[in-house]
Amino acid sequence: MDILRRIMGYVARYKWKAITAMLFLVLLISLNLITPYLTKILVDDVIRGGKRNLLVPILTAIFGFAACRGLLSYFRSFLFESVSQKCLYDLRNDMYTHLQGLSFAFYDDNRIGELMSRMTGDLEGIRMFVVGGLSILLENAIYFTGTTIMLFSLNAELALITLAILPFIAWVAVKFNKTIRPAYSEIREQQANLNTAAQENIAGVRVVRAFAREDYEIEKFEKENRLNQEKNKNASFIWARYFPLIEFLSGFCAVALIGYGGWMVAIEKITLGTVVAFNGYLWMLIMPVRMLGWIVNIIGHAITSGKRVFDILDTGSSIKEKSNSYFSDEYRGDVVFDNVSFSYKENSILFNININAPAGKTIGIMGPTGSGKTSIINLIGRLYDVSSGRVLVDGVDVRDWKLSALRSQIGIVMQDTFLFSDTVEGNILYGNPDASREDVIRAAKIAEAHDFIMEMPQGYDTIVGERGVGLSGGQKQRIAIARAIIKNPRILIMDDCTSAVDMETEYEIQQALKKIMKGRTTFIIAHRVSSVKDADEILFLDNGRIVERGTHEELLALKGRYYELYMQQYKDLDEFRSKRQVI
Amino acid sequence: MLRQRITDDEALEKPFNKEQFKRLMSYMKPYKKQLLITLVLMIVAAVCGLLGPLILQLAIDKYMFKEKLAGLLLITLAYLGVNLISMLCVRTRVRIMVVVGQEVLFRLRQDLFNHIQKLSFTFYDSRPAGKILVRIINDVNSLSDLLTNGIINVVTDVFTLIVALAFMFSIHFRLALITLTTVPLMVLVIFMLKRTIRVRWQTVRKKVSNMNAYLHESLAGMRVTQVFVREPETREVYRQLSSDIYSTWMNAIKVNNLFWPSIELIAAIGTVLIYWFGLQFLDQGTVTVGVLVAFTGYVWRFWQPLNNLCNFYNSLLVAMASTERIFELLDVRPDITDGENAVEMPPIKGEVRFDNVTFYYEPEKPVLENVSFTVRPGETIALVGPTGAGKTTIVNLISRFYDVVDGRVLIDGVDIRDVSLNSLRKQMGVMLQDPFIFSGTVMDNIRYGKLDATDEEVMEAARVVYAHEFIKDMEDGYYTEVQERGSRLSQGQKQLISFARALLADPKILILDEATSSIDTRTEILIQSGLRELLKGRTSFVIAHRLSTIRNADRIMVIDHGRIMECGSHDELIKKKGIYYNLYRAQYRYLMAI
Ligand SMILES: Nc1ncnc2c1ncn2[C@@H]1O[C@H](COP(=O)(O)OP(=O)(O)OP(=O)(O)O)[C@@H](O)[C@H]1O
Ligand SMILES: Nc1ncnc2c1ncn2[C@@H]1O[C@H](COP(=O)(O)OP(=O)(O)OP(=O)(O)O)[C@@H](O)[C@H]1O
Numbered sequence A: 001m002d003i004l005r006r007i008m009g010y011v012a013r014y015k016w017k018a019i020t021a022m023l024f025l026v027l028l029i030s031l032n033l034i035t036p037y038l039t040k041i042l043v044d045d046v047i048r049g050g051k052r053n054l055l056v057p058i059l060t061a062i063f064g065f066a067a068c069r070g071l072l073s074y075f076r077s078f079l080f081e082s083v084s085q086k087c088l089y090d091l092r093n094d095m096y097t098h099l100q101g102l103s104f105a106f107y108d109d110n111r112i113g114e115l116m117s118r119m120t121g122d123l124e125g126i127r128m129f130v131v132g133g134l135s136i137l138l139e140n141a142i143y144f145t146g147t148t149i150m151l152f153s154l155n156a157e158l159a160l161i162t163l164a165i166l167p168f169i170a171w172v173a174v175k176f177n178k179t180i181r182p183a184y185s186e187i188r189e190q191q192a193n194l195n196t197a198a199q200e201n202i203a204g205v206r207v208v209r210a211f212a213r214e215d216y217e218i219e220k221f222e223k224e225n226r227l228n229q230e231k232n233k234n235a236s237f238i239w240a241r242y243f244p245l246i247e248f249l250s251g252f253c254a255v256a257l258i259g260y261g262g263w264m265v266a267i268e269k270i271t272l273g274t275v276v277a278f279n280g281y282l283w284m285l286i287m288p289v290r291m292l293g294w295i296v297n298i299i300g301h302a303i304t305s306g307k308r309v310f311d312i313l314d315t316g317s318s319i320k321e322k323s324n325s326y327f328s329d330e331y332r333g334d335v336v337f338d339n340v341s342f343s344y345k346e347n348s349i350l351f352n353i354n355i356n357a358p359a360g361k362t363i364g365i366m367g368p369t370g371s372g373k374t375s376i377i378n379l380i381g382r383l384y385d386v387s388s389g390r391v392l393v394d395g396v397d398v399r400d401w402k403l404s405a406l407r408s409q410i411g412i413v414m415q416d417t418f419l420f421s422d423t424v425e426g427n428i429l430y431g432n433p434d435a436s437r438e439d440v441i442r443a444a445k446i447a448e449a450h451d452f453i454m455e456m457p458q459g460y461d462t463i464v465g466e467r468g469v470g471l472s473g474g475q476k477q478r479i480a481i482a483r484a485i486i487k488n489p490r491i492l493i494m495d496d497c498t499s500a501v502d503m504e505t506e507y508e509i510q511q512a513l514k515k516i517m518k519g520r521t522t523f524i525i526a527h528r529v530s531s532v533k534d535a536d537e538i539l540f541l542d543n544g545r546i547v548e549r550g551t552h553e554e555l556l557a558l559k560g561r562y563y564e565l566y567m568q569q570y571k572d573l574d575e576f577r578s579k580r581q582v583i
Numbered sequence B: 001m002l003r004q005r006i007t008d009d010e011a012l013e014k015p016f017n018k019e020q021f022k023r024l025m026s027y028m029k030p031y032k033k034q035l036l037i038t039l040v041l042m043i044v045a046a047v048c049g050l051l052g053p054l055i056l057q058l059a060i061d062k063y064m065f066k067e068k069l070a071g072l073l074l075i076t077l078a079y080l081g082v083n084l085i086s087m088l089c090v091r092t093r094v095r096i097m098v099v100v101g102q103e104v105l106f107r108l109r110q111d112l113f114n115h116i117q118k119l120s121f122t123f124y125d126s127r128p129a130g131k132i133l134v135r136i137i138n139d140v141n142s143l144s145d146l147l148t149n150g151i152i153n154v155v156t157d158v159f160t161l162i163v164a165l166a167f168m169f170s171i172h173f174r175l176a177l178i179t180l181t182t183v184p185l186m187v188l189v190i191f192m193l194k195r196t197i198r199v200r201w202q203t204v205r206k207k208v209s210n211m212n213a214y215l216h217e218s219l220a221g222m223r224v225t226q227v228f229v230r231e232p233e234t235r236e237v238y239r240q241l242s243s244d245i246y247s248t249w250m251n252a253i254k255v256n257n258l259f260w261p262s263i264e265l266i267a268a269i270g271t272v273l274i275y276w277f278g279l280q281f282l283d284q285g286t287v288t289v290g291v292l293v294a295f296t297g298y299v300w301r302f303w304q305p306l307n308n309l310c311n312f313y314n315s316l317l318v319a320m321a322s323t324e325r326i327f328e329l330l331d332v333r334p335d336i337t338d339g340e341n342a343v344e345m346p347p348i349k350g351e352v353r354f355d356n357v358t359f360y361y362e363p364e365k366p367v368l369e370n371v372s373f374t375v376r377p378g379e380t381i382a383l384v385g386p387t388g389a390g391k392t393t394i395v396n397l398i399s400r401f402y403d404v405v406d407g408r409v410l411i412d413g414v415d416i417r418d419v420s421l422n423s424l425r426k427q428m429g430v431m432l433q434d435p436f437i438f439s440g441t442v443m444d445n446i447r448y449g450k451l452d453a454t455d456e457e458v459m460e461a462a463r464v465v466y467a468h469e470f471i472k473d474m475e476d477g478y479y480t481e482v483q484e485r486g487s488r489l490s491q492g493q494k495q496l497i498s499f500a501r502a503l504l505a506d507p508k509i510l511i512l513d514e515a516t517s518s519i520d521t522r523t524e525i526l527i528q529s530g531l532r533e534l535l536k537g538r539t540s541f542v543i544a545h546r547l548s549t550i551r552n553a554d555r556i557m558v559i560d561h562g563r564i565m566e567c568g569s570h571d572e573l574i575k576k577k578g579i580y581y582n583l584y585r586a587q588y589r590y591l592m593a594i
């Protein structure tokens, strides 16, 4: 019920439209209720009674009513469609906005296929309710009460007998509702699974092809598809059990009318005309009762779908902004880690990290795979929250910062390059939508991307496929670098961002970057000594702890892990040097 | 194929034609028996429905008098029986049709899915994943009602219509003719509305598809959006796409909803005509009061199915917008397929030969030009060169992910286009540059390389790439669930897992595309030494930017601008002082500049 109330909350935003639509509906129903009365007059007075002078007015009325009905029903359904689409529009946007506010942690745990299914199939369930359910509900409620009153005013005794079956029907409907609800939520869940299965297959198509696993994938999808079929069948079988039963039971009204009504006519308690009129109204009564099955159906869908939609809307972000969050026009770019520990759920990743990076300094971070490098820099932009300690930017705890203000000062080149399906220029501009073409070119030049972009047939207007399809690995990375540079951030973070770039280009990028790094706080994560060598401080991370720190020279003198790494990477440098002298 | 932007509409100009409808119906063919039974059931139910007013008529005319009370009781019971039969028919019908309808949906969806398994990268390169997804999920879903109810209802509606007409003609011939005069009017209305309605629903489907594709991409890229604080702009784009749906939908509704009121109005005209002429006939004495009343009762039974038919036609127009999209996808011809008389690839010995290969993704931009080389069985070949030189492209051609434009790729002297794709790829192990991790356990992910591998084999492969340690340390070890795209792993860990996956496949030809680019040097060196053992007896291609990792390759090919510029062992190339020498120097330049 709570869910229905929330859905109605969306409808209420368009209450005038909805009320007008309802009004039209009421008018429509009144017209519908009068029509059998006209027919009754036609039959009783004109045909049987021979009052021919009434014929033309009544026929005109019948036609006029039909015309009005046509108009009314057109506008009514138009308005209901409009309201439902508006609600859908609002819900979609609310969902989208809400999803945008959810943290990285949420996206770590939730599948795109699942979210997609909530934002398409489940919203559809709600739409069906608003566009059809509401009007069916109202329409049938009115028909029901209206005809009941009519029947009672025609003849209370007969009405009571014909309606005696109703409580029983209501009971069946309640039971129907109870049984079908779980079946619907199973369908929705399975749809999400199906969506996920297809989505992953498409996303991982390269791996599927590389290992020739098409048959395996087909088998996997077929399983989900089959389950989906089963769940749907299951729900329909429940429906098949109850729906015809309700129809059958509603037929008892007519049975009672013939039997009891016939007897009453026979003993001349009522006229034949009353039975005929009763009959006309009775169909109007049976219809809404039969509709009960549909109503249960639509509401059931709306509630199961609504729950899944509102579940998302009710998921709070684990990253919450404070109410009077900090922001300023003057950013310096000081970054301090004050005894920071961090864990993903129960998984402790970082322990007692202390870093002091005053504005303009460069920090290099090295360490084995999975040691926590990416995790550290994720904390600066508050992509995750620390579990203890503090991260300070410009002396203010990041948790006190206004998120958008904080992040707008940070440019990150993420390790996992993600490009959007847009033009090359559009992708670079993603870092700063207000930048000019010249800025784009400048950024691309620093990232050593300009040359290859110009070699492409449409240059900067070349459309990149989803996730950067159509570019080589190194090309993607360079566009991502340009995207971060164009943002002109105070804090620049580069997470292993030249791993797919050849040495020559990497060298050039580094030279160019050095110029723009001046005055910015920079964090560089790399596996190559050459990338971090000039940093003001190099941190060597292992298992979430900083095991060595200092400048290049200091660390070499330490003869520890960093030194070992250096030796591994440059063991043939001396050999090479001497060779060069020889040659 | 042109690459699509998400907001570009899909071009789709296949008019709704009988062919497509027939094709959809062909999915129903295997269920002839069920359809037949359903038909019978529906006819019985329809007859029951028609009997209703007849019984009532009979009761009113003949039995509502004192002396006929027994008859009245009988007739009441008859009515009850008719209802009971009708209920049983409906129930059985629904059960049968649901099975048929769901089976057809299942087939249709499975066919789509199976079909896209045959499509090559060219297809996936050109379409956003969201747009493919929409067709498999949403478009198929939207046929559900048509298949389970719609089509079969038509038959009964037609039947009811015929029966009602027969009754009407038998009751009063001229009145029946008068009723029929309105039918041409209806046909006219339908004819006028049909085209507009179809086109407008088509537009709606396109916009829905655009929105879903955008949604899909923005969910995938949400992290980037948040990092760059671009929420407001993306929200705006989404809002725009969403409001496109609103306006196109309402546009469609505007014409769509004209349907029903016009039909109703025409029906009203029919009713008026019947009363008008009916009374005249009554005056002429060619019709009795009872007959006239009965006739008007049947007229309603005539309009009902006619209305239903019109509505069905309308929903058919809506559903066809989806059907078109489904069949369009099914009709995309896979461009990389087994040849006419493709044979199984015999066990690969490992010789790989490029014979004057030319290749491009887009005609304006050649990627490989006249590349020729031969790799002897068991050789380890390193490919180096600047980014975008075409290294990945070369290895893509060996696995036949794309077909060469000119020239041939031969393995053991066999043109790879002459053998079946499956038998070829089954013998290769490819580690892609972009490590892709499926949601599921670590175990499942590695096992993807060899589905029947034992746990022990999986762990062995993990040990070779030094992934065993960190996997063991995760919450549930090898059974830890890694989420979609491995979001709970570090980049290097993802790489190691997909590395292990490629090794587990125990391939004859191993391709490692930047297998260790995100791995720390120490692990890299450890892996190198273990790998040497593993590479023995296999032909392998190793792409790397860190030259230290390829020093031991038998031969190094330097690729630039789609050509092989140099080829030889490390020492030979260093001596040559060419491109490789310069590349090699570059990695020290930074240090030497001190
Ligand atoms: N979202 C997450 N949920 C749970 N654990 C995670 C998550 N992301 C990373 N981890 C774990 O945290 C550890 C550190 O990961 P991180 O990405 O910081 O490593 P890294 O040092 O950047 O490694 P690499 O060099 O491979 O990129 C790893 O063991 C990883 O498995
Ligand atoms: N699917 C595609 N469609 C169109 N062009 C493509 C596609 N894939 C790659 N290209 C283009 O082909 C050229 C060669 O790309 P390739 O991926 O082979 O480079 P690479 O040598 O592997 O580079 P890297 O070292 O950066 O991975 C590049 O210019 C790239 O833009």
Ligand SMILES: [Mg+2]
Binding pocket: A373, A374, A375, A415, A495, B490, B491, B492
């Ligand atoms: Mg990392």
